[in-house]
Each structure stands twice: as structure tokens, then as C-alpha cells.
Amino acid sequence: MKVSERLRRDADNIWKRIIEHPFVVELYAGTLPMDKFKFYVLQDYNYLVSAIRNFGIISSRADSVDAMREVIEILYLESESEFKGYEEFLGKLGCTIEDAVNVEPIPVNTSYTSFLLSTSSLKSYAESITSVLPCFWSYAEIAEFHRDKLRENGNRLYTEWASVYLSESYLKLVGKMRGLVDKAGEDFQYKKLKTTFITASRYEYMYWDAVYNTHTRHR
Amino acid sequence: MKVSERLRRDADNIWKRIIEHPFVVELYAGTLPMDKFKFYVLQDYNYLVSAIRNFGIISSRADSVDAMREVIEILYLESESEFKGYEEFLGKLGCTIEDAVNVEPIPVNTSYTSFLLSTSSLKSYAESITSVLPCFWSYAEIAEFHRDKLRENGNRLYTEWASVYLSESYLKLVGKMRGLVDKAGEDFQYKKLKTTFITASRYEYMYWDAVYNTHTRHR
């Protein structure tokens, strides 16, 4: 079994809770209150910027020139198309990039990005590339699992947002990232990778949970 | 006003909630259930090791040779007497160092240490030394605030634990750390230090809260 498959299997109970989280379910069904969605999108700015910085660090630690160049390709994609897409989407929500910049990150946002950045700064390349996989991969699985709901979904912003994670280019990106983990993890102590993958998966869950609930409290 | 005073003032509402947290209050009053305390002490191992690694990084970034040498003194103190004291205390609780090593860190533990380590790895020395101050300093303030309760406290382990933070040597250490922050923060953008100090203070609160509640859930 490839390392990424094994990791996915060992995190299965957390991933189930992610996929069934009300934020996710309501988003795909079109019933998520718009202010919760807006809150999530605005929080995402800090995550996105940190994730890009993080890929910069990971590229510097890659264990081969080929891996380094693949990570840089992903980094560039994030910094260019992902960033541009994000800014455009903000506009459709009636927000500006300044709104997003000025948003204070909620604790789980700070915690998750701190975890990613301390992993890439201090641990091995294998653990670093593993730590970023749950975010990319779970978005694809969420989309695949709930895709049928989208047909009934009357909220254009939600369907547009979701369509990204169903696109061929996104699936190709996830495939590349899994490939990087499979390669880096081949001769690496599995237990450490598992801890990393599960910790990151847990942050994914906590993130969905926090944006679903924090906002409610803020109203 | 010195930088550390200003930081303390600007974090006042969080510090009040720390000082009045039931874990802290019950610990000083002697009414904290022992299994909650044990849970806290066992969690502390991961925090302590990470904090020591973190001081290693901070020492390498110090902005002067004098500051570097002071940070190393603190680092050595942590690695020697603090570590030894911790091991001895574990024994009094009927636990071994292996018990502590094998404990899985709760999410806030991982989050807090990741925050400290990513700050020291990627941000300025001024922000790094500021990020470690709330832990040291708040323990002294907690002890000072609740010291009268200790007279009625019949739990020897709790009074022994608390006495550390009332000792002259501990107060001197806190004074040194404040001095390092005052110096490093003198010509540094205050806003960044404030964000750092408040984030770390919030983790202190979340930590107390998690060890108080996680355990209950685990029983």
C-alpha cells in the first residue's frame, strides 16, 4: 500500500467527521447561511498567505532537485492562480482584499498555520510535505462525496466555489501532492508521518468547526 | 512605560480570566481533583521539551551577544534544574518519565508549542522573546494573587508545586525575561509585539481550560 493510502486509512474516522461536518454539508446543499460562508472566506486569507510561505520553506528542504521543482510549481500555482481566484471571489462576496487582510485570524487559524510552519522549519521534508496533504486532499474528497447535492444547490457562489475542487486540474494537483508524499515517505519512519497527517487532519476538522461556530457566537 | 508593562496592561482582560480560571483557583485552594492535576503535569512534558528547544532557537537569534548569553543562561536553567525538578515531581505523583513521554499532547499543547516554535523560527528575536514571556510571568502573577489560599491548602503536592512560583529565584527569572523584552522591544513596532503577547496569553488561557475540561471528558 502506498504511504498516502495508508495515511488516509489511518485518519478515516477524522475524515468522516470532516466530510459530514454541518458547514460542509450545508455548503454543498446550499443551506449554509451566507454570513458563515463569508466569515470562512475572510479567514482564509491568513491561511492562504501562510500556506504559500510554508511552501517556500518546504521547497528549500526538498530531498531531491526533482521534488524541489515540483514543490515550486505548486507554490507558484498557489501564489498566482489561487491568489487571483481568491481575490476575484472576494469581489463576488462584496468584500475587498483589505477586508480580508484586516480580519483577525481565529485561534484555530493561527494554530493550524503555526503547526505547518513549525513543521517545515524544524522537521524533515517528509513530515512537511505530509503536513500539507490533508488540506488539499480532503477538499477533493468532500467535493466528490457531496457532488450530487450541488444539482439542487441554488446558491451560485457556493456552486462556483465547490466546482474548483471537482475540476480536473485540482484533482491533478492532489495527485501530484500524493505522489510527493508517497516518494518522500517511502523510506521514512511511518509513525512520524501518521502523527503529522492526523494532526493536520484534526486541524482541518477544528477549522470547519470553528468557522461554523465562532461566527454564530459573533452575531 | 516599559514595553512589558504596556503589554501586560493590554492583555489585562485575558490575564484576569487566566488568574480566575477554576483550574488555577482550585489548585491553590487545594480542591482540584488530583486526576486533573496529574493530567496537567503529564501534558507538561511535551510543553517543557518544546519550550527548551524553543529557547535554543531564540538564543541563536538574539540581537546582541549579551542577550544571547542571558537567553542561554535561561535555557540551561530550564534544561537542568527545571527538568530535574519536573522528573522528581513526577515521582511524587507516582508517575515515571516514560509515562510523560508516552502521553499524547492535546491539541492546545501542540498549537501553543507550534506557535512558539514558528515564531522563533520565522519572526524577529523581539517577537520570539515576547512570545515566551506570558507563560513565565503569568505563573508568577497567579501565585502572587492566590498565595493566601495556600495557607488553607492541605494538598502538599499542590503547595509544593505552587511554592516554586513564589520563590525569589523564580521572580528573578521573570524579572530577567521582562528585561529582555523591554530591551528588545524598545525600538520595535509595538503592534507586532502586542499581537504576539496576546496570542501567547490566549494560549495560556486555552491550556488551563483544556486540561481542566479534556480530562473530565476522558474519564
Added chain:
Amino acid sequence: MKVSERLRRDADNIWKRIIEHPFVVELYAGTLPMDKFKFYVLQDYNYLVSAIRNFGIISSRADSVDAMREVIEILYLESESEFKGYEEFLGKLGCTIEDAVNVEPIPVNTSYTSFLLSTSSLKSYAESITSVLPCFWSYAEIAEFHRDKLRENGNRLYTEWASVYLSESYLKLVGKMRGLVDKAGEDFQYKKLKTTFITASRYEYMYWDAVYNTHTRHR
């Protein structure tokens, strides 16, 4: 005066020695022995890979999102077109990428890349982006200074190599990098940037000198 101009002026005596170095002069005149050139190109592999890793680190430390994204653009350019160009050029020299990978870096190569990587890992973004400027910029100045010699240069490999540094796209890149230094250096202690710029310029000189002389000794 902009920071980059001031740095250039303060490193003038070193830059003169770089521009007039026999390796450079003979290369542009077409009289450089081919084995010296080959030795230089093969050494360049280690430098190029380290420079790319280095840009990954710098991108993670950039002091604004705009700067981060500009650094990533340069990083991607290096990792893609520069790398591809390098591989193609190796072929024209009758060498393979494996030849380049297997070459042992000479001491100044290790020293220069270690200097760049320790600067980006441990010092400020302003110093890091300053440390990479001399390499890019001096190649453009060398090309400009010696461009007239190229007309008499009968060595097609040399003229093709040199033409890169005369191209509009290369000059634009140098302009971008100067812009990043001007911006980052605006409110930064000039003395530190000067030390960084001069140290890197000195490594440029030592590099030319080493590839010119090391090889001779090896024959």
C-alpha cells in the same frame, strides 16, 4: 539616492575587479580556454540549485504579501526557464546533467551558497534579498561593459551564454530585484545591508577567481 545605488557605489572597487577579471574578459573576448569555461558551467549546477532553495526561504520571510509574490515569481523563473536553459546549454558543451550533479563543489562555491543560505535562514528579509542582488546585477554590468567585445568573439557558446545577460528580460529581472532591495532597505539599518552586499560581491569575485585558477591547477 536609492539603497541599491548606494550599495553599488560602496562596492565599486570590488565590482571593478570583478568586471576586469581575466575569466570575464577572456570569456567576452572569446579567448578563454574552453576547459576553464566547462569547469565553470559544471560548478554552476550546485550554485543554481542552492540559489533556488535560497529563494524558497526568502519568499517565506518576505515582509509583505506583494514582496512574497514577486520573490516567488523570480523563484519560479529560476526553477523553470533558468534550469531548462542550463540543461540545454550543458548539452551543447557535450555534458549531461549527471556530469554536473557529480561535480564536487569547490570551496568558494560551498562558502558562497552557505553564506546565502545562512543569511536567509537567520537574518532579516532585507539582508537576504540584498545578499542575492550582486550575483544578478553584476552579470548584467559585466555584459554591458564588455558587449562590444562580443562582435569579435568567434566562440558561439560564449556569445550565446553572454547574450542572456544582455536580453531585455534579464535586465527587467535585475530591475525587479533592485526594486525589492530598495523597498526592503528603505527603513533598514544601511550598515548591515552594506556588509551583506559587500560580502556577496566579494564572493562573486572569489568565485570567478577560483574557477579561473582551480582548473588550471587540476590540469
Added chain:
Amino acid sequence: MKVSERLRRDADNIWKRIIEHPFVVELYAGTLPMDKFKFYVLQDYNYLVSAIRNFGIISSRADSVDAMREVIEILYLESESEFKGYEEFLGKLGCTIEDAVNVEPIPVNTSYTSFLLSTSSLKSYAESITSVLPCFWSYAEIAEFHRDKLRENGNRLYTEWASVYLSESYLKLVGKMRGLVDKAGEDFQYKKLKTTFITASRYEYMYWDAVYNTHTRHR
């Protein structure tokens, strides 16, 4: 064969050149011109401070808590007794710490410390702890090899300086460091450690050579 022995054997030809370097020979024989010695001692300040920062980083990367605590012990020793000893020795040479601070590091000094710092920042703990071994160990071997010369050496400063490296406490320190390398290197790719050890040994040689010759040129 233990890793450190194997490394020592594989670097034998460089170590011979170190041990027989005129700077070293003349120092132990008492014939080294005092201004060369002074130049060396003043250069040493930058090296010492960087070495201490470097141990801070290495402690943060140690692969076990035991190793971390041993590295911190060495770090503290360097920062305390080594530093104090250095300052006192400067006084005997008629120099102040300010003289040492204001000395510009020669290129090999910058290169060597950059190599150590980039290794500890970006490579594995095993490579980092290996990179610092040649400095400590070769000083002990030099002292052992030339100890008989000291009897004829009429220069008290030289004999005092050399006696440090013959002391039991110094040999114990070297033994500890070898132990750390033996342990960390046990399951580590030997080839990488060899490259690291040889590179650091080569810097040792280049350092002696530079302080012997640079000064002459400066007169």
C-alpha cells in the same frame, strides 16, 4: 568501527596538513610572531559567537531529549567558561573585547561560520553535530601531537593557550562530542556525514592558513 573513528580516518590527509601547518607548529614551538597570534585571537571572537549561536540551533534539532540536554550543556559551557576565558586572555594580549568586536572577519571566517549555520538551519541534526566536531577534536589532536614542543616554548601566552587543549576537561568535552556523533550517525547515511566532516576539516585548514598569511599581507 564507530562513526567518528571512520570520519577521522577518512579525513586523515587533511588533518595531517592541519597538524603540520606552520601556524600550529610555530605556536607550539614558541616561534610564531606575536602579531600573527594576536590576529588569530581577535578573529576568534566572531567564530566563537557564531559557534555559540550554532549550538543553540543544534540543540533545537537534537533527535532525542538526552542529546538535546547534552548539547545544551556544551552550549552553556561555551557561553560561560569559554567566553570568560576568552575575555581574560584578550586582556593578557593587551586587547579589549571591543577590539575583538570591531575586527572584520576574514573571508574564511565568514565562510566557515556560514557553513556551520546553514548546516544546522537546513540539514539534519546528524550532519549538524558532525559539522562541529572537527574544530573541537582537531584542537585536541594538535595539542597531543605537539605537546613535547611546549617544554621548550618560552612564550607563556602560547603555553597557557595550548594547555587548555591538553586539559582533562577539554578531552572529556571532545569525548562527549564524539559520542553525540557516534550516536546520531549510527543509522545515518555515512556519505553525507563524510562530506560534512571533510568540508569542516577543510575549513579548519583554510582558517589556519588564512590567519597565518592574511596578517603577513596586512603588515
